[in-house]
Amino acid sequence: MNQKQQHKIQNQPKRNNLTKIGSVEFASCVSLAPMAGITDFCLRQLIRKFSPNCLLTTEMISSEMLMQNRPDEHEKILAFKENEYPLAFQISGHKPAMMAKAAKILQAKGANIIDINMGCPVKKVVCGGDGSALMRTPQIAADILKAVKDSVDIPVTVKFRLGYTAQEKNFMEYAKLMEESGADAMTIHCRTRSQMYSGTADWDAIKDVKKEINVPVFANGDIISPESAKECIETSKTDGIAVGRGVLGAPDLIYRIEHYFNTGEIITELTVKQKIELLKEHILSEISLRGEHVAIQFVRKFYPYYIKGIRDAAVYRSALVTENSLTKIFEILDLITEKEFVIS
Numbered sequence: 444m445n446q447k448q449q450h451k452i453q454n455q456p457k458r459n460n461l462t463k464i465g466s467v468e469f470a471s472c473v474s475l476a477p478m479a480g481i482t483d484f485c486l487r488q489l490i491r492k493f494s495p496n497c498l499l500t501t502e503m504i505s506s507e508m509l510m511q512n513r514p515d516e517h518e519k520i521l522a523f524k525e526n527e528y529p530l531a532f533q534i535s536g537h538k539p540a541m542m543a544k545a546a547k548i549l550q551a552k553g554a555n556i557i558d559i560n561m562g563c564p565v566k567k568v569v570c571g572g573d574g575s576a577l578m579r580t581p582q583i584a585a586d587i588l589k590a591v592k593d594s595v596d597i598p599v600t601v602k603f604r605l606g607y608t609a610q611e612k613n614f615m616e617y618a619k620l621m622e623e624s625g626a627d628a629m630t631i632h633c634r635t636r637s638q639m640y641s642g643t644a645d646w647d648a649i650k651d652v653k654k655e656i657n658v659p660v661f662a663n664g665d666i667i668s669p670e671s672a673k674e675c676i677e678t679s680k681t682d683g684i685a686v687g688r689g690v691l692g693a694p695d696l697i698y699r700i701e702h703y704f705n706t707g708e709i710i711t712e713l714t715v716k717q718k719i720e721l722l723k724e725h726i727l728s729e730i731s732l733r734g735e736h737v738a739i740q741f742v743r744k745f746y747p748y749y750i751k752g753i754r755d756a757a758v759y760r761s762a763l764v765t766e767n768s769l770t771k772i773f774e775i776l777d778l779i780t781e782k783e784f785v786i787s
Contacts, residue, residue, distance in 0.1 A: 460704055462498070462683055464659055465598030465627035467555050469529045472683035472704065473672070473697050474498035475690065476630065476663050477533040477558065477602070479565070480744075484522040485728035489721060490690060491526055493698035498529050503560050505573075506536030506545035519732055521552055531556035531600065535563060537572035537583060539590035546591045546599070556627075557595055559588060561603040564636045575636035578607050581617055585624040598627035602663070602685075605648055608637045614649065618656050628659040630685045640688070646678040653680050661685045668696075669703035669710075692748025694721060715753055719776050722749040726772070739767055753779060 460472045475482060475490060477500040487499045504520055523530060532554040536542045546557045561584055563574030570576075577584040584601075592599050601621050606612035614631060621629055631652065633644040644664025652660055662679040666672050667689040675684055690696050699710045713721070725745065729738035746763045750756050759779055766772050 460496075460701065462659060464498075464556060464600060467529050467598055469496055469498055471496040471498065471701055472676075473700055474531075474630070474661055474683065474685045475500050475697065476632075476685040476687035477501060477503055477531075477560070478687055479503040479563065481691070483520070483729075483732070484524075485725055485732055486690070486694065487527055487530075488524065488728060489694035489725060490697055493695040494701055497697045497701065498531060498556075499527050500531040500533055500558055503533050503535050503563060504545070504549070506534050506538070506541045509534070509545045509548055510541060521549075522732060523553065525553075529555045531558045533558040533560050533602070534591075535560040535568065535573045537577065537580075537587070539583075539586045542587050543590040543594035546595050550595045550597055554597060556598045556600055557591060558600045558602060558630075559591060561601050562630075562632050562636075564604070564639045569636065575604050575607060578603055578613060578617060578636065579611070581613070581620055584617075585620050588621060588624040588626060592625040599625065600628040600630070601626050602630040602632065604632045605635050605645065608635055611635070612648070615652060615655065618652055618660075622656055622658055626658060628661070629656070630661040630663050631681075633662060633664040633679070644675075646675050650678065650680045653682070659683065663687060666700075669700045672700040673703065691745065692718065692751060716780050718749050719780050722746075723773065723776060725749075726769070730769070735769060736767075739769065739772070750779060754782065 460470055462469055462472050474497060479502050482500060482502045491499065502520065532549040534542060534545045534549065534557065549557060560574055561577040568574040588599065588601060603617060605614045612635065618629060631649050633646050633648060634642065646662055649662060659682040661683045662675050662681040663685040666675050666684055666686045672684055686697055695713055702708060702710055726742050729742050733741060743764045747760055750759055759775060762775050763772060
């Protein structure tokens with residue numbers, strides 16, 4: 444964790460980092476935002492290696508898929524270890540009864556919390572009436588939440604956006620409805636659906652939500668460092684933050700944010716060598732989960748993040764994403780480490 448390389452920010456107040464979501468308590472105000480095809484078992488294990496306390500969330504799990512007899516896919520997407528607790532399982536869908544059944548299955552599998560996806564902006568999700576499409580059908584969203592709450596005896600949370608478009612920013616009314624319908628906490632991604640992941644997250648937009656909402660509220664979007672985490676939570680006035688894409692290539696980020704909130708100290712980012720070692724660990728974990736052929740293709744999306752900022756990163760990235768041999772991939776990674784640490 445490179446804990447010795449740190450410096451202290453003067454006059455940085457300590458935060459009360461105990462969070463309570465329904466019956467679940469954890470000693471952090473930081474959660475891992477769910478990301479489809481990203482926050483799988485392997486990445487969560489890397490994050491937990493650094494942060495023992497943050498709330499982890501699975502990648503989005505389709506309620507439709509969960510109802511189908513697809514044991515191989517279920518095994519991969521539902522894989523977890525007890526060291527991941529507290530752990531929320533996120534589900535998506537637009538049919539209240541099916542969502543309720545899916546929630547019951549996930550509680551039986553071991554979920555601490557059920558999180559309902561109402562914010563995914565991807566076209567194929569939205570066209571089916573799921574994800575952020577629910578912000579245009581708030582009554583259906585409320586019916587889903589009530590059905591899920593009635594089906595489980597663990598906390599239920601929701602994640603949504605500012606609105607569907609800039610002209611349809613209904614997050615305040617939506618937040619009130621979600622609380623009235625039984626949400627134990629909520630995460631707001633501070634962009635609209637039409638923005639997708641472009642532009643800048645508008646943390647300031649939600650600063651008045653806590654004046655109306657009693658349950659914990661987490662802000663999400665553009666949190667890439669301890670400093671931006673501090674700025675987000677101070678601007679949004681929320682109880683906590685949810686970190687998404689910032690953890691890519693930096694599975695220690697949540698720990699560094701927590702440490703900053705607890706002590707006021709900034710821990711230096713991981714070295715190139717440490718990041719390469721984590722990437723190797725990530726690859727081997729994915730191979731164990733998915734098999735070598737599938738895993739090597741799956742991890743290609745992560746290479747740019749782990750090697751970002753190094754010399755000749757584009758050259759190495761091109762070599763890595765076209766390589767199918769694990770031995771040769773590791774040779775390329777070793778070469779990166781050697782070249783980065785050559786003393787001239």
